[in-house]
Amino acid sequence: RKSNDDEGGILYALEQLGHEVIPVPEARTRLGKWSNLDGADPTCDLLLIHHWGLSDRLVEFPMPKVFWYFDLVEYPDPTLEARNATRRRWMENTVPLVNLGFCTDGDWVAKDTTGKLIRLTQGFDTRHKGIDRICGDVPPILFTGIARGGGQGRITFVEQMRRQFGDRFNHVTNGIHGAALAGLIAKSSIVVAPDSPVTDRYWSNRVYLTLGYGGFLLHPWSAGLAEQYRPDIDLAFYRNRDELFAKIDCYLTNSLQREELRRAGHKRTLELHTYKHRCEQLINICRNRLEIKD
Numbered sequence: 370r371k372s373n374d375d376e377g378g379i380l381y382a383l384e385q386l387g388h389e390v391i392p393v394p395e396a397r398t399r400l401g402k403w404s405n406l407d408g409a410d411p412t413c414d415l416l417l418i419h420h421w422g423l424s425d426r427l428v429e430f431p432m433p434k435v436f437w438y439f440d441l442v443e444y445p446d447p448t449l450e451a452r453n454a455t456r457r458r459w460m461e462n463t464v465p466l467v468n469l470g471f472c473t474d475g476d477w478v479a480k481d482t483t484g485k486l487i488r489l490t491q492g493f494d495t496r497h498k499g500i501d502r503i504c505g506d507v508p509p510i511l512f513t514g515i516a517r518g519g520g521q522g523r524i525t526f527v528e529q530m531r532r533q534f535g536d537r538f539n540h541v542t543n544g545i546h547g548a549a550l551a552g553l554i555a556k557s558s559i560v561v562a563p564d565s566p567v568t569d570r571y572w573s574n575r576v577y578l579t580l581g582y583g584g585f586l587l588h589p590w591s592a593g594l595a596e597q598y599r600p601d602i603d604l605a606f607y608r609n610r611d612e613l614f615a616k617i618d619c620y621l622t623n624s625l626q627r628e629e630l631r632r633a634g635h636k637r638t639l640e641l642h643t644y645k646h647r648c649e650q651l652i653n654i655c656r657n658r659l660e661i662k663d
Contacts, residue, residue: 374494374546374547375419375439375491375494375574375644376419377494377496378494378495378496378644379417379437379644379647379648380392381494381495381496381644382492382495382643382644382645382647382648383648383652385645386645386648386649386652388652391413393418412432413432414432414433414661415432415433415434415435415655415659415661416430416432416433416434416435417435417436417437417651418434418435418436418437419436419437419438419439420438420439420440420459421436421463424459424462424463424466425462425466427463427466427467428466433468433469433655433659433661434466434467434468435467435468435469435470435471435651435655435659436463436467436469436470436471437470437471437472437489437651438459438460438470438471438472438473438474439473439491439574440456440473440474441456441473441474441477441566441571442456442457442460442472442474442476442477443456443457443476443477444520444565444566444568446520446521446522446565446566447521448520448521449519449520449566460477464483464485464486465483467485468485468658468659469485469486469487469654469655469658469659470485470486470487471486471487471488471489471651471654472486472487472488472489473488473489473490473491473571473574474570474571475488475568475569475570475571475593476568476570476571478570479570487654488570489647489650489651490572490574490577490597490642490647491574491577491644491647492574492577492642492643492644492645492646492647493577493578493580493581493638493639493642493643493644494578494581494643494644495581495639495643495644495645497547497548497551497581497582500548500551500552500555500582501548501549501551501552502552503552503553503555503556506556507539507553507556507557508536508537508538508539508557509537509557509558509559509621510530510534510537510538510539510557510558510559510561510617510621511539511541511553511554511557511559511560511561512527512530512538512539512540512541512560512561512562512563513540513541513542513545513550513553513560513575514542514563514573514575515542516540516542519563519565519566520565520566521565522563522564522565522566523563523565523566526563526564526565526610527540527563529610530561533614534617539557541553550578550582551582551583554579554582554583554584555582555583555584557584558585558620558621558624558627559585559586559587559617559620559621559627560579560584560585560586560587561586561587561613561617562575562576562579562586562587562588562589563589564589564607564609564610564613567588567589567591568591569591569592569593570591570592570593571591571593572588572591572593572594576588576594576598576604577638577642577643580598580603580604580634580635580637580638580642581635581638581639581642581643582635583631583635584631585605585620585627585628585630585631585634586604586605586634587605587606587607587613587616587617587620588604588605588606588607589606589607589608589613590606590607590608591606594606597641597642598634598637599637601630602630602633603630603633603634603637604630604634605620605630
């Protein structure tokens with residue numbers, strides 16, 4: 370997908386690590402028609418898929434099969450139950466057909482009984498180094514994300530932010546990505562992450578994007594994320610909405626402290642939390658678990 374190209378970022382990272390990557394359309398040509406793949410000698414060490422809708426076709430690929438699922442599988446919000454059910458079905462259909470599955474949703478991995486699932490968060494796409502110029506002033510407080518995409522908790526978060534900060538709050542919902550997102554983050558004083566859906570074992574990839582682009586982020590408390598970023602050193606956390614509102618007011622008036630955290634978070638992201646780091650983990654695990662040599 371050109372607008373939100375996580376797959377492209379992963380392809381780039383794998384190539385940076387020295388691997389040859391064949392996108393599936395090219396792989397079809399190289400391996401022959403899928404219907405003729407049964408019993409064929411594998412020409413690739415690994416098939417990696419993401420949110421592929423053709424899980425039943427996986428049996429036609431002779432090499433080891435692995436998925437990397439980015440989204441939260443389920444969340445205890447009644448307004449998200451239809452989405453939860455769709456994602457559970459995908460897992461139920463796909464897990465039996467793969468050798469390993471990597472998930473950003475650590476809560477789902479914790480419930481796994483197959484032994485196939487492994488926690489692996491996303492990372493920063495280092496291809497995006499430039500920024501689009503944003504003309505004029507922008508409100509100091511930024512949130513990018515569709516309100517209804519996070520269920521009732523996300524909707525009330527946006528409503529409260531608007532009531533609390535009025536025209537100082539900028540809610541962008543038009544699917545901004547890449548250089549355009551980097552440019553908007555660069556002009557905003559504070560980027561806020563909503564408190565839903567977030568758990569101690571799941572958070573959005575916008576953490577790595579925001580910090581990788583050099584933004585200052587206020588994020589809801591997550592024990593797992595606090596293991597990746599040091600609280601109040603690399604990343605500012607809040608534990609409830611009242612604390613969020615108070616911290617926004619504090620950081621808006623304390624640009625020096627805000628700048629220290631911004632620089633530290635950016636540095637830590639580039640040093641530890643890029644797609645290159647994650648892909649190295651993924652490949653090493655596959656080598657060990659699937660006995661892939663190269």
